[in-house]
Amino acid sequence: MGGTNGETLDRIATDFEDQSGIGVNMEFQDSYENVLTNTLSAFDSGNVSDMLQVDSLFAQQVLDTGQVRRVEEILPDDFDADVFLDNVAEFFTVDGELASLPFNNSNAIMYINRDAFEQAGLDPDDPPRTLAEVRSASRSLVDQGVTQYGITWPNHVWFVETWYGFEGELLTDGENGHGGTPSEFRTPQATYDLYEWWKGMSDDDLYTNPGIEAWGEATSLFIEQEVGMVLTSTASVAGLIADSEDFEVGAAQYPSISETRVGPVIGGASFYVPDGLPEERYGEIGRLLEYMSQPAVQTEWHKGSGYYPITQPSVDSLREDGWFEENPMYGVALEQLQSGDASDPATKRALLGPARNVQTVIQDKSVDILNAADVDAEIEALKTEVDAVLSEYYD
Structure with missing residues (x-):
């Protein structure tokens, strides 16, 4: 703090x-x-x-x-x-x-640069609610030359957990560790949809990766108006209001993978x-x-x-x-x-004994996925590594 x-x-x-x-x-x-x-x-x-x-x-x-x-x-x-x-x-x-x-x-929400939205012909009072809409808004921001990228967020497991939660999907079996011993990282279709979108945003320069656990760097990209949107904690509200002297900042709910919106994780x-x-x-x-x-x-x-x-x-x-x-x-x-x-x-954050190791694997493998030619193969590699961490801890 x-x-x-x-x-x-x-x-x-x-x-x-x-x-x-x-x-x-x-x-x-x-x-x-x-x-x-x-x-x-x-x-x-x-x-x-x-x-x-x-x-x-x-x-x-x-x-x-x-x-x-x-x-x-x-x-x-x-x-x-x-x-x-x-x-x-x-x-x-x-x-x-x-x-x-x-x-x-807290939970993760999306902040928008309201001035940038208006300059790009977007309605700041109707911010994106799905990943598809985030991509569309990012394309407008970049194509209109308003911002260099559309969106950023810290590479942190919390954001992946939040996307799972909104889809009503569990990160692991055992009800995310709340109902039994977790032994398996789950990769439903939503996982593939998320990473395909994420990689596509990166490949098309609509998203920029500030780094692993790079909270300050992501916020700085937003404050410096390099991006028009940032995903981060609600705990950033007071600081962003104070720091956004050159534009009006707005807050919106977290964009979901699909129209499904079960709820965020804490x-x-x-x-x-x-x-x-x-x-x-x-x-x-x-x-x-x-x-x-x-x-x-x-x-x-x-x-x-x-x-x-x-x-x-x-x-x-x-x-x-x-x-x-x-x-x-x-x-x-x-x-x-x-x-x-x-x-x-699905709205309960994962309760895992080897949480820090699981976190590290997911964050590291997310970078590998962005750089991969075969996203599916890297997702399977992610699952294999997390499963091994869980097995080593609980067996």
Whole structure:
């Protein structure tokens, strides 16, 4: 949580300190991947933080250490976990218990350069909703000389997961790891449709690859108006509004492979608490976790970052105040989340023990697919490699 998001989180921590008298010392560690690496090392050394902000992608990997205490056992007895939105609580509840505290949660959406759309003869109030429409809009932007490319996004597994989720497809068997041991990476027809489109966009210079996990680079391409569209997190809303001084930015729902729109998978992170701390410390941690879930705090976090509010009271408060009517970009991700089917396993992010290794394979092989002469063969190679990672971990 660097930049404006980090500043908002710092204010929340300071307010908690002022109200409770409990000190909070937060350390910025650059990326989710680095936090995971440092967390696993800390478990090995015994020098672990009191709270850990872990990407939802790595949930099972952290739980599998056997060194975390479920937050449901730490939160005050009168804490009502039912305040969390169903689509949020579904993922973070494992074996019937809230394993970690949801906080900065998001889904992937599309941002558009409204000025560029108008210059290319496109309607910014009717943005693309499917991959075919994204290609058409990209062609207009490029052919009219408005932008060099149509669209970009970081090469990150989350975007592939989101496309699967909208199609109602599972990334793995075992209901994405929520209903059994995952052993196989699934490659339905949607996988071939996605990669054929992606490669075609790349071959025709309608898409540019900013790099693996290149979040900042993708955003910069959009801010510098090299592209007219970018797929990234709703957490970028506040920053993009602040940085797009030379054009008007708009937000739209994530484009799906087909007309099917089952729903997005969750993104962002949650707070885990290690086991083995002094018992009195858990009381203080529980108070901070409770504080971070309060409607006023969730509202402050949402307004300062763009992450959607994750409790129903905070959503109700924002709606009553007319916030989403006055700031429609902030409501796009929430609307997308709540329009999804929370009961469909496809909308639950994959819960995989070897998540980081699976992530790396999918991202690396996506690059191979873009450069391949035979897309089908590379997709099969992708499946073979992910299956091997799953087999090595679980067998």
